[in-house]
């Protein structure tokens with residue numbers, strides 16, 4: 001079995017993948033903390049031959065996780081943000097400083113769709129852009145839904161936005177504090193994503209395929225106007241592409257990769273931008 005780990009600021013996600021069949025056998029998530037307890041937090045390591053890790057948690061968390069795993073597992077692969085990989089050049093002035101989850105998302109998105117915009121809705125909402133040809137432009141970081149809510153300190157943190165609620169409902173004025181907060185932060189997130197996507201496509205003169213991942217991907221997706229695909233395993237897709245271990249991965253296939261809708265035309269994106277500026 002292959003154990004894939006995506007350690008974010010809030011949640012540490014794991015999945016077990018069968019190295020022979022390439023099937024995902026199980027998955028889970030625990031709050032990100034200092035130490036892993038195999039058998040409790042993550043599956044028993046006896047069945048694991050290799051581990052692939054993307055981590056943006058504090059360095060100490062990664063160091064401890066890796067030292068625990070190295071004692072028990074043959075191959076431990078830790079992803080890093082590099083100046084170039086898989087045909088993509090990292091746009092950061094200091095490439096190593098780009099969050100590795102963003103880099104994994106960018107690489108997965110580029111493998112799947114060529115030039116693209118990748119959006120990761122987790123503790124932070126990040127947006128990254130890669131042009132056809134592989135130039136990563138850099139991106140945007142804004143607070144995620146949960147962080148925005150916590151920063152208001154109105155005691156509403158434990159009432160999550162229902163991921164099944166309709167975007168239309170969430171855009172209406174709230175008539176209770178929790179509702180006003182939820183609708184406010186939702187509006188902040190989706191209007192930023194919509195605007196940034198359109199602005200960058202306009203600046204660069206190209207309509208890019210759009211991919212969305214992260215714990216809040218489903219709810220944010222409902223408010224995104226441009227055609228897009230939700231890909232919960234996008235960070236794992238980057239790990240598969242960087243460290244291919246199964247036959248399917250060596251052939252360039254990433255688990256759970258969605259079919260990506262064609263973007264609308266650049267003219268339509270520009271018309272939408274012009275319209276929003278008139279208002």
Ligand SMILES: Nc1ncnc2c1ncn2[C@@H]1O[C@H](COP(=O)(O)OP(=O)(O)O)[C@@H](O)[C@H]1O
Nearest residue numbers: 008009010011121122123124145146214215216
């Ligand atoms: N069951 C859940 N438990 C915790 N957070 C959840 C859950 N479902 C959705 N979320 C949302 O997902 C976010 C975490 O998403 P994730 O992509 O895992 O973040 P990160 O990678 O930063 O740890 C939380 O901040 C919260 O808004």
Ligand SMILES: CC(C)(COP(=O)(O)O)[C@@H](O)C(=O)NCCC(=O)O
Nearest residue numbers: 008009056097098099101122123124
């Ligand atoms: C921006 C992030 C905090 C997002 O992390 P997440 O919300 O996925 O936990 C992470 O990608 C990170 O620590 N990045 C380093 C800074 C940067 O990318 O510029």
Ligand SMILES: [K+]
Nearest residue numbers: 120122124126
């Ligand atoms: K994120």
